[in-house]
Amino acid sequence: MIADDLTTKIRDGELPPGAALPPQRELSASYGVTLATLRQALQQLENDGLLLQQAGRGTFVTEPRPTYELHSMRGFEEDLREQGQTVATYVLEQKVTDPPGWAEALLGDGSPVVQLERLRLLAGRPVVHQLSYVRELELAEADFSERSLYAVLASRGVTVFKASEVIRPGVLDDQTAELLRQPPGTPVFLSERITYDPDMVAVVLDRATILGTAMEIRTDRALTGVSVQWTRPPT
Known part of the structure; x- marks a missing residue:
């Protein structure tokens, strides 16, 4: 009851961020x-990322955190812009x-690729460093400062099937700490x-570092929806 009521007030803007x-x-x-x-309800909302409890100061409504959606075939930039975030992309390196x-093993052969290194900024703050290897050599001259990699692939007639x-x-x-301006x-x-692609040929390999203090990762589950497998990370 308490958690539901406070959540509604936060979502409706009656209790704004801060x-x-x-x-x-x-x-x-x-x-x-x-x-x-009451404290149990406040703790639940803090766990949900809606409140922040500070000892000696009080309880405050948090700023909404950008989320990286796992159930779509979109890139970081499309996810974040749809949530109303101000996103800027800086291309650090782009070459054949x-x-x-490690990339050769995952892509399946040693043919030349386009190496694309990008830095993503949210509201001027660097939060994602992304390194991509792309089979389509024509993308070596493409402009990725305003368009996502998936959008550019689609414009070149490359069909993306699954990821x-x-x-x-x-x-x-x-x-990477230096690039993201963090310790x-x-x-x-x-x-x-x-x-x-539809022939199950790997066309893009991405490795991204996402600042954990700035973003959260979220997915929706359904009977026929996303399949989630929990595994022990490599040691």
Whole structure:
């Protein structure tokens, strides 16, 4: 009841981001519950990312966190812009090269590929570093500053059929920490995605580092929807 009511007020804008909730004793009295019951509801909303409890200061409504949706065949940029986020993409490097060993093994051969390195900024803050290897050599001259990789592939007549993605927790290494302007060791999500054409030939290999303090990953589950498998990460 308490959690549902506060969630509705937050979603409807009655409690905007940054707003402070009344003191806990006042809230518990207004809802007619004990402090223990109230604190359980507040903890639930904090776990859901809607509230932030700060010792000695109070409880505050959080800013909405951008999410990376797992149930679509879109890229980071399309996901985030649909959520109203201000996204900028900086191309750090774009060239034709031989793939490194790990990419060659996943793509299936050692043919030259387009190596595309990008940095994604949300509201001016760098939050995603992405390294892609693409079979279509014509994309070596494509402009990726305003269009997603998937959109450019579609414009070149490349049909994307499915993608396989693995996401695991990690921490920033020294090089990527400098790009994302965070201390080494900051928590991140490490994403590896292989995108296939209708003949099940791998056409794109992506490795992305997603700043864990800036984004959350979300998916919807249904009987015929996304298949989620939990595995132990490699040691």
